[in-house]
Amino acid sequence: MSLASIDLALRAATVALLLVLAASLLRDFRHSVAGRLTIALALGTIAHAVTSEIGSTAPVSIWHAPLIALSTGDAVVLWLFTRALLDDSFVPRWWHALIWAAVSAYSFVSCMWIAPAVHGRPAIIAVNLLALCFIVLAIAQTIISWSADLVERRRNLRIFIVSAALLYGGVNVLLQISIWGRDDAAIANVVNAAILAGLVAAICYAMMQVNAADLFPAPAEAVTSLPAPAAIAGDSSADQKLVDALMRLMADERIYRHDNISIGTLATKLGIPEYRLRRLINQRLGYRNFNVFLNNHRIEEAKAALADPSQAEVPVITIAMDAGFQSLGPFNRAFKAVTGVTPTEYRRLKADAA
Structure with a gap:
């Protein structure tokens, strides 16, 4: 041949x-x-x-x-x-x-x-x-x-x-x-x-x-809101404790605000291997991507700030940076992907509804 x-x-x-x-x-x-x-x-x-x-x-x-x-x-x-x-x-x-x-x-x-x-x-x-x-x-x-x-x-x-x-x-x-x-x-x-x-x-x-x-x-299939850890069925006791510890880091320490936060640094704080934290966030909390997991927490904080009448004069970029975003463009895109509106439109809608 x-x-x-x-x-x-x-x-x-x-x-x-x-x-x-x-x-x-x-x-x-x-x-x-x-x-x-x-x-x-x-x-x-x-x-x-x-x-x-x-x-x-x-x-x-x-x-x-x-x-x-x-x-x-x-x-x-x-x-x-x-x-x-x-x-x-x-x-x-x-x-x-x-x-x-x-x-x-x-x-x-x-x-x-x-x-x-x-x-x-x-x-x-x-x-x-x-x-x-x-x-x-x-x-x-x-x-x-x-x-x-x-x-x-x-x-x-x-x-x-x-x-x-x-x-x-x-x-x-x-x-x-x-x-x-x-x-x-x-x-x-x-x-x-x-x-x-x-x-x-x-x-x-x-x-x-x-x-x-x-x-x-x-x-x-994209995640558009924060899951409720307490509603997750079938968690083992050890996994549930890790979920609680993770959510405390998110809610109390607001670790998502930190610069260059990675799944490795987060796993170190929890004292578990990186693969286990990856599986926990995916299988127990329903996220497919670590950046989406962080951004959704950041967006929840931004939503609260934008809806707060006492922060009506705070620039959108300041709210974005305070929540952990590095620039306005990624914040606007991520915010609209979750809420369907821009941050400015969201603030106006909340003001009109008040």
């Missing part, structure tokens, strides 16, 4: 797996941000599997260039996918779409006009370095956000999916840059296709082992 036949078979297998994955997610999770971004990532990876040619020096045809552009834009989707996968509250903005369009358009222009003008290699390097920038952003996002995830069953799967995608993307970029025009490119293409097929198969298998609703939560 020739290298070309093996390469084609591996690419076909990858495309088939990704189509099945995309169809499944479209059926069940098309209303979830993470689900839609996963579908987009799968389709972009299909474009990559079809068009990837390590070391090729042949001119790009007009039908080939749009697929290459989609493949390059997939690096932006990977970055957004990483954010959504690690943050249930993430909502893409209009400028995210603009960045994706700009990267894809540049890739198309590079294929059709820039590469022929500069004899290929500089254009290949520029496009792949651009993709590498978004891969680095995705790595940084993973490092920053992963510890805040409270759902134990999905944490390992998430880090595996992101690590596999980032590892392959990084290696592919380096191969594209280093093997351009070399005679051993055919072997590199087969190896690249085999790695991609193996990773896609492993990710699909791993996703089958986890409840998909944990991985792709519906928007309605």
Whole structure:
């Protein structure tokens, strides 16, 4: 069997797996941000599997260039996918779409006009370095956000999916840059296709082992108010004591006001392992993300301050900072996500009702 036949078979297998994955997610999770971004990532990876040619020096045809552009834009989707996968509250903005369009358009222009003008290699390097920038952003996002995830069953799967995608993307970029025009490119293409097929198969298998609703939560599942710890059923005595101690830290010490409070520092204060506190907040209090847990306590304090007639002249930003938020923008977004109105509108409604 020739290298070309093996390469084609591996690419076909990858495309088939990704189509099945995309169809499944479209059926069940098309209303979830993470689900839609996963579908987009799968389709972009299909474009990559079809068009990837390590070391090729042949001119790009007009039908080939749009697929290459989609493949390059997939690096932006990977970055957004990483954010959504690690943050249930993430909502893409209009400028995210603009960045994706700009990267894809540049890739198309590079294929059709820039590469022929500069004899290929500089254009290949520029496009792949651009993709590498978004891969680095995705790595940084993973490092920053992963510890805040409270759902134990999905944490390992998430880090595996992101690590596999980032590892392959990084290696592919380096191969594209280093093997351009070399005679051993055919072997590199087969190896690249085999790695991609193996990773896609492993990710699909791993996703089958986890409840998909944990991985792709519906928007309605977001926590919008503070649960009542006393109403939680089935708590063991030890867990209930920990819940009480945790809520005392929140209500009496208002520890959520502290700068750079993390689940690790909170676990140290309670004298328990971090994994146990993560499980406690998730399974006993119903939160999926540590930052949401903190922000909801901060918002409850802000709501009380905004409704207090004696603080009617206190600026909104002062109330936000006193509650533990670092700036006004995140406070406004989090407040509106919980209450449905901005802090200023909330204050006015409470004043009118008084």
